[in-house]
Amino acid sequence: MEDNIPEASMKCETRRAFLALCSPKTRLLHDPVFNPDMVCGHPNPAGLGDAGRFSQMGSWGQSSVLFPLLETYRTADKCGKAPYGGAEYGIPQTPEADAVCRKITALHQGYGAVICPSGLSAIATTLDAFSPKAVLIPDNVYGPMLRFLNRRRIKQIRYPAGASADEFRSVLLKARSLYTQCADLLVYIEAPGSGTFEIPDLDGIIAIAQNARLRTVMDNTWASHVRFQPLEHGIDIVVQATTKYEGGYGDTPSGVVIARRPQDLQSIADELRATGNGAVAPTTCLRLYHRIDSTEERLNQHADTAQRLIGWFLKQPFVTDILSPTLETSPYHERFQRYFGKANGLFSAVFRPDLPAKRVETFVDALNLFWVAESWGGHLSLVLPVHANREVTPLPDGYILRFHAGLEDCQDLLRDLNQAAACLLK
Numbered sequence: 001m002e003d004n005i006p007e008a009s010m011k012c013e014t015r016r017a018f019l020a021l022c023s024p025k026t027r028l029l030h031d032p033v034f035n036p037d038m039v040c041g042h043p044n045p046a047g048l049g050d051a052g053r054f055s056q057m058g059s060w061g062q063s064s065v066l067f068p069l070l071e072t073y074r075t076a077d078k079c080g081k082a083p084y085g086g087a088e089y090g091i092p093q094t095p096e097a098d099a100v101c102r103k104i105t106a107l108h109q110g111y112g113a114v115i116c117p118s119g120l121s122a123i124a125t126t127l128d129a130f131s132p133k134a135v136l137i138p139d140n141v142y143g144p145m146l147r148f149l150n151r152r153r154i155k156q157i158r159y160p161a162g163a164s165a166d167e168f169r170s171v172l173l174k175a176r177s178l179y180t181q182c183a184d185l186l187v188y189i190e191a192p193g194s195g196t197f198e199i200p201d202l203d204g205i206i207a208i209a210q211n212a213r214l215r216t217v218m219d220n221t222w223a224s225h226v227r228f229q230p231l232e233h234g235i236d237i238v239v240q241a242t243t244k245y246e247g248g249y250g251d252t253p254s255g256v257v258i259a260r261r262p263q264d265l266q267s268i269a270d271e272l273r274a275t276g277n278g279a280v281a282p283t284t285c286l287r288l289y290h291r292i293d294s295t296e297e298r299l300n301q302h303a304d305t306a307q308r309l310i311g312w313f314l315k316q317p318f319v320t321d322i323l324s325p326t327l328e329t330s331p332y333h334e335r336f337q338r339y340f341g342k343a344n345g346l347f348s349a350v351f352r353p354d355l356p357a358k359r360v361e362t363f364v365d366a367l368n369l370f371w372v373a374e375s376w377g378g379h380l381s382l383v384l385p386v387h388a389n390r391e392v393t394p395l396p397d398g399y400i401l402r403f404h405a406g407l408e409d410c411q412d413l414l415r416d417l418n419q420a421a422a423c424l425l426k
C-alpha cells in the first residue's frame, strides 16, 4: 500500500503547492488536491472538476420493465424490445443505452449500434459474436486484446504495425493457406496504435480484406467519430472505447460497437442478450449521451495542447524521438493527413538509450499535473511507460513514455515539465 512509501503521501503537499501557482482553469480541473489513497485512486469522487458541466442527471437503472397486459409483454419478449424503447427487461439496452446507440449510429452513418460496459467488452462481444478461429491483428494492437485472444484460444496472426498493402497481403496469403473458410478468419485494424502510433495503409488493407471476403473490424478509439469514419472506408464493424474521448472525464466506462449491416448487428445484439454483457449503468449512458456532443471541441483542445508539449519535448537533450504521426518527420505523416487530418492528446517520448531508467522515472515522479495512470481521453493529463508486446515490428531503443494532454492550461503543464526536467538533469 501507498502508506509504506512516505514520498507518496508527501507528494500530495508538493502538488498542492504547485497547483496554488496554476491558472484558475487548471485549478478547477485538479481541485481539490486529494491523496489517491483517500479516494481509492478515483479522480471523480463526486463528479469532481469540470465533469458536471455537461450532465449530472439522475438515472432510471431499474431492472423490471412493466407491461399493462400479458400480450404486450409477449410481443416485447419475442423481439427483445419494450414499446417504450429499451429491452423487455431493463438490464441490457436500457432506453438510455438506446439513445446513446442512436446518436453514435448517426455519427458513423451505420445501421445500428450496441453499448457494452467497457471498450474491451465491446471488442470481446464482437469477436464472440463471430467466433473466428484466427484474427489478423496489427503488431501494435491494444494490449488487453491479446489477453482476450489467448483466453479464447483464437490464433493471432500479426501484420506489421505500419503495414503497406503488400506487407498485409503476404501475411493474409499465409493465413489463408491455414484457414480456408472465410468465417474462420477476421481482419482486425487499430490505427494509429495507442502507444507508438504507427498507421498502416488502411484503404489498401480494407480493399484486400474485401476481395478475400473477410469481415473487417476496426478499433477507432484513437480517432473517435470526429477524426475518422471507418464505415465510410468500407470497414464492416467499428468498436470504440467511449471510456476515452467521448466521455472525456474518466467517468463513462463503456464501449460501442457500430455495424453497417443488419445481420452483423443482429449477431452482436444476440451475443449481448445471450450473455447479459450489455448492462451499462444508465448514469453512464446519460453522461455519454451529452458529452458526445462536445467530443470535437475537447479533442481540438487536447490536440492543441499536445502539439505544444511535443514542441517542448523536441527541445530537450534527453529525448531522442517523439512518436506522433502529426510530425512531418514521422514515416506515417502522409497517412495521418490523408485519414485523420488532426491529432488528439496522445504522443510518446523516447528517452536517450544511455539514460538510466531510474533518471527517467525521477522525471515521471517529479511531475505534479501529469498523473501516473492507465487510459486517456479525460480532463487530466496522464503519463505511463509504453510496454509493448511486439513480434514483427521493432520498437525504438530507449525508455518510452506515453503522454495524454488533458484540458489544463498549457502554460501550467509546461511549467510542470520544466521543473521535472530540472530534477532529471540534477
Ligand SMILES: *Cc1c(COP(=O)(O)O)cnc(C)c1O
Residues within 6 Å of the ligand: 117, 118, 119, 120, 121, 142, 190, 194, 219, 221, 222, 241, 242, 243, 244, 253, 254, 255, 375
Ligand atoms: C482503452 C482502449 C480500449 C478499451 O477500453 P476500456 O473501456 O478501457 O476497456 C480499447 N482499445 C483502445 C485502443 C483503447 O485505448
